[in-house]
Amino acid sequence: MVMSFRPASLSEALLIRKTNDVMVYCGGSDVMIKYRSWSGTPAQFPKDVLYIGHLKELKSIDVNDFEITIGATVSYAQFLQDERIPIEYKKPVEQIGSVAIRNIGTFSGNICNASPAGDTLTMLYALNAKVIVASTVGKREIAIENFITGPGSTCLKNDEILTHIIIPNQxxxxxxxxxxxxxxxxxxxxxxxxxxxxxxxxxVTDIRIAVGSCGPTVIRLKEAEAKIIGSNTSNIESMIYSLLTMYDDKIVPIDDVRSTKVYRSKVALNLIETFLVKELGQ
Ligand SMILES: Cc1cc2nc3c(=O)[nH]c(=O)nc-3n(C[C@H](O)[C@H](O)[C@H](O)COP(=O)(O)OP(=O)(O)OC[C@H]3O[C@@H](n4cnc5c(N)ncnc54)[C@H](O)[C@@H]3O)c2cc1C
Incomplete structure (x- = not known):
């Protein structure tokens, strides 16, 4: 039998996290599937759980000229309803799951789950997003690409909770x-x-391309981006072969139940080419 904690505040949550070996969760749309049991019976969690999805102090979105700061318990639905968020940043989120999943799922869960297929991650990598993690002794601000260390793994410490996601408002x-x-x-x-x-x-004065589901983590190829910066858009088509060769070397998908590595590589390169030639090159 596992214990379930429901703290009244973030500081109480951090104290529980420090003094107990607990698994933090927000919407539960990943953990409830991962640890699901027979229909009608509770999920089989491997350890005590700390639910933070109700914490109001993490449920706001702050927008200023420089940053969009998303609290850990903000649902996708709340993000989509916020008129201050650029519509381009809503595109990946509006395609996640279904209405029900978007009502409970969170950026923080998607990030901490650290799947290379996580649909918020390509956007967060491309926008140079950062996360804030907190413990009873302080906070750390970490670039998303350093926070996620591999498939299903992050550098979150046992006493920490991810509290905010910061997207530069560029x-x-x-x-x-x-x-x-x-x-x-x-x-x-x-x-x-x-x-x-x-x-x-x-x-081209700035360019960032992030590819999901094609490696252990989301892939961004900064050498290729540096090669494009400074180029005239009319020259991109002539550079496309060498650029796609660079991406082809870096893209290392796997065969799994959803697709094959051959299909994934081909489609990823087609999408990159579409962006570079059709979107930028015209
Ligand atoms: C039917 C269905 C469809 C789905 N479709 C998609 C899809 O299209 N695209 C997609 O990317 N995902 C999809 N998902 C997966 C899931 O909905 C998302 O990953 C979602 O963002 C998870 O958020 P959550 O708050 O529910 O995470 P949770 O299940 O609460 O947590 C996920 C992980 O993060 C950890 N965690 C959560 N919050 C914190 C925190 N604040 N601090 C530290 N650790 C934390 C938990 O311990 C756990 O390991 C789907 C899931 C289902 C069931």
Missing amino acids: KFSHTYYYKVGTRKANAISKVSVFAVADVVEHR
């Missing part, structure tokens, strides 16, 4: 998102790409 001239799943809804990504770029007078 405007881009081009934003692209494409998710390939088995169906239009309730489908985990086979491949996904989130990309942004800034083009000023036909010259």
Whole structure:
């Protein structure tokens, strides 16, 4: 029999986290599936659980000229309803699961679950997002690409809770998102790409391309991005072969129940080419 904690505040949650070996959860849409049991019986958690999904102090979204700060217990539905969030950043979120999943699922759960197929992750990598983790002794601010250390693993310590996600509030001239799943809804990504770029007078001044489900973590190839920055958009088509070769070397998908590595590689390269040639190059 496991114990279930429901703290009244973040400080109480952090104290429980420090003094007990507990698994933190928010919406439960990953953990309830992972530890599901027979129908009608409780989930079989491997250890005591600390539910924080109700904590009001983590349920707000703050937007200023520089950053969008999302509390750990903000649901996808709350994020989608917020009119201050750019619609381009809502695209990956509105394709997650179903209405029911978006009503309970959170960015913090998606990040801490650390699946390379997590649908918020390509966007967070492309936008250089950071997470804030807290313990009773203080806070750490960590870039998303350093926080996630491998499939299903993060650098979160046993006494820490992820409290906020920070997305720089930067405007881009081009934003692209494409998710390939088995169906239009309730489908985990086979491949996904989130990309942004800034083009000023036909010259690329900034570009970031993040590829999901094609390696142990989301892939961003900063060498390729550096090669594109400074280029005239009319030259990108002539660079495409060497750029796609760079991505092809880095993309290392697996065969699994959802897709094959051959399919994933091909589709990922097609999506990158679509963004570079069709979206930027015209
Ligand atoms: C039917 C269905 C469809 C789905 N479709 C998609 C989809 O299309 N795309 C997609 O990406 N995902 C999908 N998912 C997976 C899931 O809904 C998402 O990953 C969601 O974002 C998880 O959020 P959560 O709050 O429910 O996480 P939880 O289940 O609460 O937690 C997930 C993990 O994160 C840890 N954790 C959660 N919050 C914190 C915190 N604040 N601090 C420290 N650790 C924490 C937990 O210990 C656990 O390991 C689907 C799931 C289901 C059941």
